[in-house]
Amino acid sequence: MANSNACTHDPLALDNQVCFLLYSASRAVTAAYRPLLTDLELTYPQYLVMLVMWEANVAGKADCKMTVGQICEKLYLETGTITPLIKRLELAGLLTRKRLENDERVVCVSLTEKGEALKSKAAAIPGELLCRLGISPEALLPAKRMLEELNQKLLPLLKGGE
Amino acid sequence: MANSNACTHDPLALDNQVCFLLYSASRAVTAAYRPLLTDLELTYPQYLVMLVMWEANVAGKADCKMTVGQICEKLYLETGTITPLIKRLELAGLLTRKRLENDERVVCVSLTEKGEALKSKAAAIPGELLCRLGISPEALLPAKRMLEELNQKLLPLLKGGE
DNA sequence: CACAATATAAATGTGTGCAATATTATTGCT
DNA sequence: AGCAATAATATTGCACACATTTATATTGTG
Numbered sequence: 001m002a003n004s005n006a007c008t009h010d011p012l013a014l015d016n017q018v019c020f021l022l023y024s025a026s027r028a029v030t031a032a033y034r035p036l037l038t039d040l041e042l043t044y045p046q047y048l049v050m051l052v053m054w055e056a057n058v059a060g061k062a063d064c065k066m067t068v069g070q071i072c073e074k075l076y077l078e079t080g081t082i083t084p085l086i087k088r089l090e091l092a093g094l095l096t097r098k099r100l101e102n103d104e105r106v107v108c109v110s111l112t113e114k115g116e117a118l119k120s121k122a123a124a125i126p127g128e129l130l131c132r133l134g135i136s137p138e139a140l141l142p143a144k145r146m147l148e149e150l151n152q153k154l155l156p157l158l159k160g161g162e
Numbered sequence: 163m164a165n166s167n168a169c170t171h172d173p174l175a176l177d178n179q180v181c182f183l184l185y186s187a188s189r190a191v192t193a194a195y196r197p198l199l200t201d202l203e204l205t206y207p208q209y210l211v212m213l214v215m216w217e218a219n220v221a222g223k224a225d226c227k228m229t230v231g232q233i234c235e236k237l238y239l240e241t242g243t244i245t246p247l248i249k250r251l252e253l254a255g256l257l258t259r260k261r262l263e264n265d266e267r268v269v270c271v272s273l274t275e276k277g278e279a280l281k282s283k284a285a286a287i288p289g290e291l292l293c294r295l296g297i298s299p300e301a302l303l304p305a306k307r308m309l310e311e312l313n314q315k316l317l318p319l320l321k322g323g324e
Numbered sequence: 325c326a327c328a329a330t331a332t333a334a335a336t337g338t339g340t341g342c343a344a345t346a347t348t349a350t351t352g353c354t
Numbered sequence: 355a356g357c358a359a360t361a362a363t364a365t366t367g368c369a370c371a372c373a374t375t376t377a378t379a380t381t382g383t384g
Binding site for chain 2: 011012017019020024026027028029032033048051054058076123126127133140142144147148155157158
């Protein structure tokens with residue numbers, strides 16, 4: 001009975017808003033990652049870019065390269081967010097940026113050795129996070145399915161929506 | 163079969179990360195709110211503050227006042243976020259800020275008439291949002307329960323965690 | 325070839341988030 | 355009263371997010 005709003009139906013009540021739950025959960029997860037990522041000197045969005053790069057590397061595309069546009073597409077983010085972020089990762093020595101010779105509009109991003117090497121350290125993070133939160137990977141499966149379903153409706157809004 | 167990662171178990175694969183789903187869903191919901199809130203000239207975090215104020219008003223606490231600290235607590239945000247945000251709402255004429263007379267450390271936030279009046283316009287937003295997304299309120303209940311459960315583990319991290 | 329239309333990034337400006345520090349006021353202790 | 359400890363905000367600095375504008379390069383059309 002701690003929460004007196006459990007049975008109300010006021011659509012403007014904070015406690016009734018799924019959106020606020022998402023917003024808070026997202027910030028909380030990022031906060032949970034923070035101490036782990038600090039060890040790698042990465043922020044969460046920077047970590048996401050590294051995930052994309054590591055994945056592209058495994059896929060073995062040419063020389064483990066991704067264009068800025070491809071990274072934006074994967075993460076549903078705009079160049080205005082990605083460009084400065086990538087520059088910081090370049091400054092940290094994890095990535096390199098180079099314009100394509102045949103089309104100088106596109107910027108090609110590649111992992112450095114240091115960036116590639118960081119993957120092994122990062123591999124421990126997802127497990128460690130769940131451990132700290134006391135959540136088993138299996139317990140996460142329904143949540144994952146639910147979020148995938150939700151995102152199927154929501155993500156179009158991050159492309160050309162409205 | 164569009165997604166070839168459905169059956170892999172690489173914990174660093176972007177598609178396997180619940181956290182990324184949360185992160186994307188949160189941004190997408192904010193994006194969905196944006197066009198609706200633009201009509202009220204509010205951003206999503208500003209809207210959250212207004213929700214808190216409207217709720218306090220209904221509760222009839224004294225003079226519909228909340229302190230900065232109470233707002234921070236409700237939204238799990240820091241003063242570094244809330245203070246400038248409230249100042250913008252004050253500039254927009256929706257709120258007033260005043261230090262308590264008996265304790266000048268605490269800043270008391272109150273709705274103006276304009277701020278109070280905005281509630282009726284805002285009331286239509288949650289329904290309109292679901293309508294646009296093609297989601298029924300009932301379909302949202304399982305998601306809500308799941309997020310509440312998740313937040314129970316996560317939100318302590320936004321207080322004094324780690 | 326000229327030239328408009330398109331494509332890809334970058335730059336700019338505003339608004340969060342958040343950690344760390346500073347400011348000011350109150351309280352508790354002696 | 356004096357003074358350290360505590361409390362509540364504010365300030366600062368950095369890193370996203372995102373809309374808008376700009377810069378540059380490519381493509382398509384006549």
